[in-house]
Amino acid sequence: MPPTTQQPSTGPVPAPDPAVGAAVHSTDRQHVFHSWSAQGKIDPLAVAGAEGSYFWDYDGKRYLDFTSGLVFTNIGYQHPKVVAAIQEQAAKLTTFAPAFAIEARSEAARLIAERTPGDLDKIFFTNAGADAVEHAVRMARLHTGRPKVLAAYRSYHGGTHQAINLTGDPRRWASDTGTAGVVHFNAPHLYRSPFYAETEEQECERALAHLEQTIAYEGPQTIAAVILETIPGTAGIMMPPPGYLQGVREICDRHGIVYILDEVMAGFGRTGTWFAADLYDVVPDLLTFAKGVNSGYVPLGGVAISAKIAETFDQRPYPGGLTYSGHPLACGAAVATLQVMAEEGIVEHAARLGESVIGPALREIAERHPSVGEVRGTGVFWALDLVRDRTTREPLVPYNATGQDNAPMAEFAAACKSGGLWPFVNMNRTHVVPPCNVTEAEVKEGLAVLDDALSAADAHTVPGGATA
Structure with a gap:
């Protein structure tokens, strides 16, 4: 039985307050030293709040979180x-x-x-x-x-x-x-x-x-x-x-x-x-x-x-x-x-989502996109291995790519965010790791955005490459 107590925030997010967001961002850049980052090259999003599978910024833009933070909010944000x-x-x-x-x-x-x-x-x-x-x-x-x-x-x-x-x-x-x-x-x-x-x-x-x-x-x-x-x-x-x-x-x-x-x-x-x-x-x-x-x-x-x-x-x-x-x-x-x-049967819910919703949907997405080399995972723990050429399995970006070499993945991530999905990207992969109690409707919403965003990755594939 799917979770019942932690549903998505369906109502409007709190009123936008860009001035507060700008102040939060400015103070962060002055005083916070971020992990795994060149400090002068990052532009962290100022987050105003979160609930369930979503978070939002001070401009009022709402994101469906397909990262679960750093794959840790297994029961979503702010479970009462x-x-x-x-x-x-x-x-x-x-x-x-x-x-x-x-x-x-x-x-x-x-x-x-x-x-x-x-x-x-x-x-x-x-x-x-x-x-x-x-x-x-x-x-x-x-x-x-x-x-x-x-x-x-x-x-x-x-x-x-x-x-x-x-x-x-x-x-x-x-x-x-x-x-x-x-x-x-x-x-x-x-x-x-x-x-x-x-x-x-x-x-x-x-x-x-x-x-x-x-x-x-x-x-x-x-x-x-x-x-x-x-x-x-x-x-x-x-x-x-x-x-x-x-x-x-x-x-x-x-x-x-x-x-x-x-x-x-x-x-x-x-x-x-x-x-x-x-x-x-x-x-x-x-x-x-x-x-x-x-x-x-x-x-x-x-x-x-x-x-x-x-x-x-x-x-x-x-x-x-x-x-x-x-x-x-x-x-x-x-x-x-x-x-x-x-x-709430969250473990069983995660198993059902993986078997009946996420896995089948990702495999269908792979058939439409030449940039998807492999789909793998279980539960709410999935990865798409993105490639330039399905035949050779050449990764979409080089191992540990940075700067311009990483442009194809950066473009894909930007397309996801533009559509209201916060993606998990690492090297040539995107991971689908929402909260374990994400609803089926939320999963489908996020996968639709991911499906569209993969067109940005497809643009960097070898013309005439193999299809699934």
């Missing part, structure tokens, strides 16, 4: 039940040190543990996904006594020192000292196979052989952990072939290596299941989470820990912690979010 829970928690106990047992913290941990796969029943709270990854790696190294961690290319694990070194995309380059004990390997991606595979079976088999060989060359006795995004998010929403994640589980077990799954983006309903691991019937030793755990309303992340790893620290102190670990406001928001998701 979660806002009320935050207010209630603030009135009751705004903050308290992490060494104490606090009701909101205990209940959030219990509700998360109920939903994690297998025996991942102990929860270590962090402030976000990056420090969740930092602590998962630390736990693995302490548990095994080994130094190295294997991570995939085409991945993103966070912006802190260890997490950015684990990351496989170009955001790592500026901070990669080569001394973080990280070894990268190729994970499967059939559409752009590094293994010259022609089928999912070949891709899985060859990717596992490559990982096995990498472990052999590095020395299994030196490797503490293998970390993977269950379904890589920002790097391209690349669905692992059947058997791959289970194969990694077997390799890790055979060599005594800790298996870490990063579910920071894929977790909490995004894939139409509570966790993407549920789609593949695999249980890691450690699972990192953040974002959707409370829809980003108050910063929160964490590590779900297996009994085997937790036992390591039963009598031995874990040398790590955070001042705000399990912050009451964040945990109160998580409790309310998980309750809302269960009450």
